[in-house]
Amino acid sequence: MFRAILFTQWKWARLPLLLGIVAAFGLPLVVVQPLPSLFAEDAGASLAIEFMASFGPMFPLLATLLGLILAVSAWAADHAGHHVYALSLPLPRWQLVLYRLGSGLTLLALPLLALWFGALLATSIIDLPAGVRAYPSLLGLRFALATLVAFALFFSISAGTTRTAGVVLGTIVGMLLAQWALALVDSDVNLLGTLFDVLFVWPGPLDIFSGRWMLIDV
Amino acid sequence: MFDQIDPRSAVPLYAQIAGRLKVAIASGELRAGAGLPSVRQLAGQLRINPATVVQAYRDLETEGFVEMRQGAGTFVREVAPDRRTRERDREGRRLIRTMLAEARRLGIGAEELRTLLLEELAGGAA
Amino acid sequence: MSFAIETRDLGYRAGKTFELRDLNLRVPRGAIYGYLGPNGSGKTTTIRLLLGLLRPGAGAITVLGHAIPAEVPRALARTGYVPERPHLYPSLTVEESLRYHAAFFPGWDQRWADELLSRFGLARTVLLSRLSKGETGKLLLLQALAQSPELLVLDEPTDGLDPVVRREVLTALLDYVAQRDATVFISSHLVHELERICDWVGVMDRGRLVAEMPMQSFKNGIKRLRVRGAPALLGDTPFVVLARHFVEGQAETWIVRGWQAPMTQYFEGIGARVQEVIDLDLEEGFVELLSTARTAPRGEG
Numbered sequence: 001m002f003r004a005i006l007f008t009q010w011k012w013a014r015l016p017l018l019l020g021i022v023a024a025f026g027l028p029l030v031v032v033q034p035l036p037s038l039f040a041e042d043a044g045a046s047l048a049i050e051f052m053a054s055f056g057p058m059f060p061l062l063a064t065l066l067g068l069i070l071a072v073s074a075w076a077a078d079h080a081g082h083h084v085y086a087l088s089l090p091l092p093r094w095q096l097v098l099y100r101l102g103s104g105l106t107l108l109a110l111p112l113l114a115l116w117f118g119a120l121l122a123t124s125i126i127d128l129p130a131g132v133r134a135y136p137s138l139l140g141l142r143f144a145l146a147t148l149v150a151f152a153l154f155f156s157i158s159a160g161t162t163r164t165a166g167v168v169l170g171t172i173v174g175m176l177l178a179q180w181a182l183a184l185v186d187s188d189v190n191l192l193g194t195l196f197d198v199l200f201v202w203p204g205p206l207d208i209f210s211g212r213w214m215l216i217d218v
Numbered sequence: 219m220f221d222q223i224d225p226r227s228a229v230p231l232y233a234q235i236a237g238r239l240k241v242a243i244a245s246g247e248l249r250a251g252a253g254l255p256s257v258r259q260l261a262g263q264l265r266i267n268p269a270t271v272v273q274a275y276r277d278l279e280t281e282g283f284v285e286m287r288q289g290a291g292t293f294v295r296e297v298a299p300d301r302r303t304r305e306r307d308r309e310g311r312r313l314i315r316t317m318l319a320e321a322r323r324l325g326i327g328a329e330e331l332r333t334l335l336l337e338e339l340a341g342g343a344a
Numbered sequence: 345m346s347f348a349i350e351t352r353d354l355g356y357r358a359g360k361t362f363e364l365r366d367l368n369l370r371v372p373r374g375a376i377y378g379y380l381g382p383n384g385s386g387k388t389t390t391i392r393l394l395l396g397l398l399r400p401g402a403g404a405i406t407v408l409g410h411a412i413p414a415e416v417p418r419a420l421a422r423t424g425y426v427p428e429r430p431h432l433y434p435s436l437t438v439e440e441s442l443r444y445h446a447a448f449f450p451g452w453d454q455r456w457a458d459e460l461l462s463r464f465g466l467a468r469t470v471l472l473s474r475l476s477k478g479e480t481g482k483l484l485l486l487q488a489l490a491q492s493p494e495l496l497v498l499d500e501p502t503d504g505l506d507p508v509v510r511r512e513v514l515t516a517l518l519d520y521v522a523q524r525d526a527t528v529f530i531s532s533h534l535v536h537e538l539e540r541i542c543d544w545v546g547v548m549d550r551g552r553l554v555a556e557m558p559m560q561s562f563k564n565g566i567k568r569l570r571v572r573g574a575p576a577l578l579g580d581t582p583f584v585v586l587a588r589h590f591v592e593g594q595a596e597t598w599i600v601r602g603w604q605a606p607m608t609q610y611f612e613g614i615g616a617r618v619q620e621v622i623d624l625d626l627e628e629g630f631v632e633l634l635s636t637a638r639t640a641p642r643g644e645g
Contacts, residue, residue: 092417
């Protein structure tokens with residue numbers, strides 16, 4: 001059963017997944033390209049770190065995209081058929097959800113490994129000056145965690161009915177509207193800022209996405 | 219052989235099938251020892267419930283026209299000549315009754331009918 | 345007597361306009377049960393309730409001895425289902441779809457699936473989204489049959505198919521039934537089609553079961569009579585008069601239920617005469633039954 005389900009999800013996600021694998025492998029390699037010439041300059045190390053920091057957001061962005069694509073493609077076909085097929089198969093709903101989740105995680109392992117290998121390769125081909133260190137495994141782990149969080153989040157939204165997805169979207173739109181209304185009456189309340197802090201600042205669940213994503217750091 | 223089977227008739231399908239086979243046996247169209255189509259074949263061919271075919275065959279077996287051999291199929295039995303004649307007569311009577319009922323509906327009288335029938339018979343012989 | 349499907353006082357409400365009420369279905373094991381009714385009478389809703397796709401508002405359901413919805417997966421493992429609209433994944437090929445489906449059913453019969461593939465002329469490498477309507481219908485039935493089910497639940501399986509395909513589909517279905525003693529629950533508004541194959545009928549109208557009986561009693565029991573000289577007011581009749589139509593200067597037409605031949609004597613007793621007793625086929629009986637079910641006073645609200 002798991003193999004059959006894994007196969008369908010592979011078929012539905014394979015194109016973007018292959019692109020994602022290439023991107024995950026290539027991103028660390030691309031990022032380190034200018035480093036040798038930067039290190040050659042006087043203040044090379046700090047310039048390099050600044051440069052690294054400017055590329056940082058690419059990683060959580062890729063993680064989010066991968067999580068989103070795998071999660072949505074796992075359920076899109078069932079949504080299109082109003083879940084009639086899935087519900088007429090002789091297994092409990094929760095079991096099917098677990099299989100789909102497991103298949104998604106299995107497929108996600110490919111780009112995660114690709115990024116880790118890419119990072120290891122990228123850091124092995126450049127010479128680092130004193131005081132600067134490479135963190136390929138740490139970045140790989142962090143990328144993996146971020147991807148899994150994104151996947152879990154989008155998976156739980158898309159596993160539900162269209163109504164669930166609607167509620168989530170509606171809440172976001174509602175908050176934007178509320179913020180806009182508050183701004184009109186010159187209120188100091190910052191709904192979105194507060195929400196952002198709650199979600200993205202430790203111990204918020206999405207803390208993993210914020211902060212510095214550094215392959216090379218002090 | 220089953221062209222005249224009419225699922226819309228009030229005569230049950232199994233009775234129609236059994237009746238049709240009886241006629242075939244009585245007329246010699248089906249000889250002793252001949253195999254009938256399997257339940258699966260006939261049900262598929264006529265697109266009817268297999269249970270209906272089974273019921274028709276069972277009825278024929280009780281009346282002694284066929285025998286169902288386990289695993290081998292259903293076969294026509296030797297039927298005594300006088301019995302065959304009786305079956306033929308019964309079928310003939312059935313046809314005549316249908317015709318008479320139709321004639322009554324149309325208001326065709328007995329005399330008129332007799333004349334027409336004789337004419338037809340003469341024409342058929344010519 | 346055990347039933348393949350049994351419902352007790354089943355109720356379900358969808359919106360303000362549609363309601364299924366006090367549904368008591370009994371489908372005998374081994375029967376080919378025709379579930380008749382006009383569009384919107386609740387046939388598809390009933391089927392979805394039977395398979396656990398909807399949750400009943402009231403009452404109890406048993407399918408192959410399993411309580412629904414508590415034991416839905418166990419019932420589904422033994423049931424082949426062909427829904428009203430195709431539900432398979434259109435992005436898979438025929439071969440892939442079969443492999444996916446097979447993984448869920450322990451009784452999957454690959455040889456039978458292969459045989460039906462060639463009999464139906466379905467190519468294995470074609471995407472489901474590229475199949476014609478007839479091919480899709482054939483594939484749906486193929487998948488349901490190859491899982492070797494004890495019960496087949498078919499919701500308008502031939503609706504919109506051309507006569508040739510319809511014939512192929514029905515033949516394959518009957519072929520299966522002849523080999524295994526499966527029960528078939530088949531909904532359709534194509535009455536003629538059901539007349540050939542069903543031995544039981546259930547008739548739905550506006551969310552209610554208005555009749556459920558063996559096909560033969562359904563067809564035998566309902567007659568059209570041509571009657572002359574009957575009084576306008578009748579006392580007790582040995583049969584149920586569903587309808588009386590008068591035409592000036594001609595015999596009256598009566599539609600009666602529960603008719604038996606000796607009942608002509610009743611007419612002598614009231615000084616009338618039956619000119620003719622006409623058999624109705626399933627479709628005529630069905631139409632008469634519905635029209636009387638609708639004019640009859642309904643229960644509370």
